[in-house]
Amino acid sequence: MDLRPHAHDGERLATACREAGLKATPQRLAVLKALLTSREHPGPEAVFRQVRGELSSISLATVYKTLDALEAAGLVERVTPLSDGRRYDANRTPHHHLVCTTCGRIEDHEDPALAPPVPPQLGGFQARSVRVEVLGVCAACRREA
């Protein structure tokens, strides 16, 4: 279900929550609406500020919990799936990363065929490099499950 065209329609959002097994609370609807109407890829703090306008009593902790819940339900996505702490790599040859969403392990994957070319210019945006992350489950975690 694409929620965007009807972002202002509370009942649709409520239904989406319920279908995902979440209670349709005013807080959740407000957070969801804020994300649906924003183009800024906001973080928790920004969502909090935005939502406070219509729900002045909401707490920051609730925003965090709500974002987690909406993400787990697949209604919202983290632009930064790897954002739990930094990770470094000294391998300077072009390669992709296979990120295990279960254990967090990151494997290098060199496959020139899969490598997208660095696009030169996209609109007014000047590209420098491209990163590709493949999210999934690694061999070890699959064995356990």
Add this chain to the structure above:
Amino acid sequence: MDLRPHAHDGERLATACREAGLKATPQRLAVLKALLTSREHPGPEAVFRQVRGELSSISLATVYKTLDALEAAGLVERVTPLSDGRRYDANRTPHHHLVCTTCGRIEDHEDPALAPPVPPQLGGFQARSVRVEVLGVCAACRREA
């Protein structure tokens, strides 16, 4: 210069630092060596633990500063360029992100031609989704510079 084949050769690493305009301190060489010999994409804490083995007096703050310096010098890369806080997106249609490395703004970019197919299986790794991030400088930041 690819440093990996000679990761044990201190003088090569020292030269690489100097060429990048950094003093070749034992701390830097140790951090660099730790990254070059690891396949784990370690974070600052892991590097710290590793490096302590040979340089017991090194401090965590130095590891952070060193990682920043090596990254700025291009000797090392952050696997997680967007890791300064979480960002969310409710746009569930497939698209890329154009990430401005100057101001941090993230733009959506829908371009089916550029979209890589989700690979089914890579070795033992079961892929679920692919993310593509294009790093560069946005129009607004280019105007200022």
Add this chain to the structure above:
DNA sequence: AAACTAGATGAGAACTATTCTCAACTAGAA
């Protein structure tokens, strides 16, 4: 419609990751 209950919320404390500050130190230049 009223009662019930699992799940959700708010507030602040707690925790973790990261950055800052600054005096002491040292690599590399002169």
Add this chain to the structure above:
DNA sequence: TTCTAGTTGAGAATAGTTCTCATCTAGTTT
């Protein structure tokens, strides 16, 4: 050898995120 800009170590400070728990409420049951 001397000099100096850049670097380090230690701990304090800050920022981001999670936890705890008493209270509340959405949705279900009666």
